Amino acid sequence: MGEELKARPFCGGEARHYAPGPPDNHVECVRCHADVGGFGTEADAVSAWNTRETERRLKQVISADKDEYDTMRWEYEKKVADLEAEREAFRELASALMGLECEFRRIVSKFEGMVR
Numbered sequence: 001m002g003e004e005l006k007a008r009p010f011c012g013g014e015a016r017h018y019a020p021g022p023p024d025n026h027v028e029c030v031r032c033h034a035d036v037g038g039f040g041t042e043a044d045a046v047s048a049w050n051t052r053e054t055e056r057r058l059k060q061v062i063s064a065d066k067d068e069y070d071t072m073r074w075e076y077e078k079k080v081a082d083l084e085a086e087r088e089a090f091r092e093l094a095s096a097l098m099g100l101e102c103e104f105r106r107i108v109s110k111f112e113g114m115v116r
């Protein structure tokens, strides 16, 4: 065993090495499950975990998550806007329908007046 694993600086969680399948070596924080992986050897994974490389990779992950979040948020807001537009169109339709109903009643009562 070479270099000792450092605790994660952000949460203080203890780190552990695991290898889901060589040559894929990971180090994971047991507290918050931050993870670095894809290393050919345990030594490389440990070294990456213990250096700024970890931070760089985590920032990449966070940035990718942020992009995904922004996309979802944008889609959500577009759907809300579409729904608002549909609701507005529905209101206009309902109001036009009420106008037609009034017109219809007027014609019917006029017709009934003629028949009497």
Ligand SMILES: [Zn+2]
Pocket: 008, 010, 011, 012, 013, 029, 030, 031, 032, 033, 034
């Ligand atoms: Zn952690």
